[in-house]
Amino acid sequence: DVKVTQSSRYLVKRTGEKVFLECVQDMDHENMFWYRQDPGLGLRLIYFSYDVKMKEKGDIPEGYSVSREKKERFSLILESASTNQTSMYLCASIIGQGAEGYTFGSGTRLTVV
């Protein structure tokens, strides 16, 4: 089974801190995604990556950046955390053109105080 691992389940950070959320997948998937999930808003795409060192903005990239230095790892960076970034963050990966659907990590619930 493909595993997508997010390094933290729960995280509490202070306003203004730089926050790193890490995601690692173990099945050589080319494509990786970062979503945030908020009640009533569903899943919103922040950034995605098709290959090492490449990235594309999703629907809500403001306040975020990403890094993909190795194929298996896709990091989400909150440059200066704000309280409106308190959310559940979900990482996902797929192989090829997406016919097999996404595999998700368990999520990181981030609270910014």
Place this chain on the structure above:
Amino acid sequence: AQSVAQPEDQVNVAEGNPLTVKCTYSVSGNPYLFWYVQYPNRGLQFLLKYITGDNLVKGSYGFEAEFNKSQTSFHLKKPSALVSDSALYFCAVRDAGNNRKLIWGLGTSLAVNP
């Protein structure tokens, strides 16, 4: 514009009764459709998908979904609900303009009452 609609925010059903979670979609071309389930404080888990072929698709945990092209629907069903089926369910369709991306519904919370 491409979209997925889950018209019910919440569905309540008694244990042992059949359940249906509704999904309609709007996308150009032939749709690739997916259902995912999310248990509290967890990531999403794949349930089933429709790409082509038989309109009735069977998936994990006894769930199935029926693809209806004329009604552009992909409703999730289970003949006999369990309390453990209580969770958040998401429908998604593959983006016709970018095959790697999914377009998501807002989710339906299913509560199965004992």
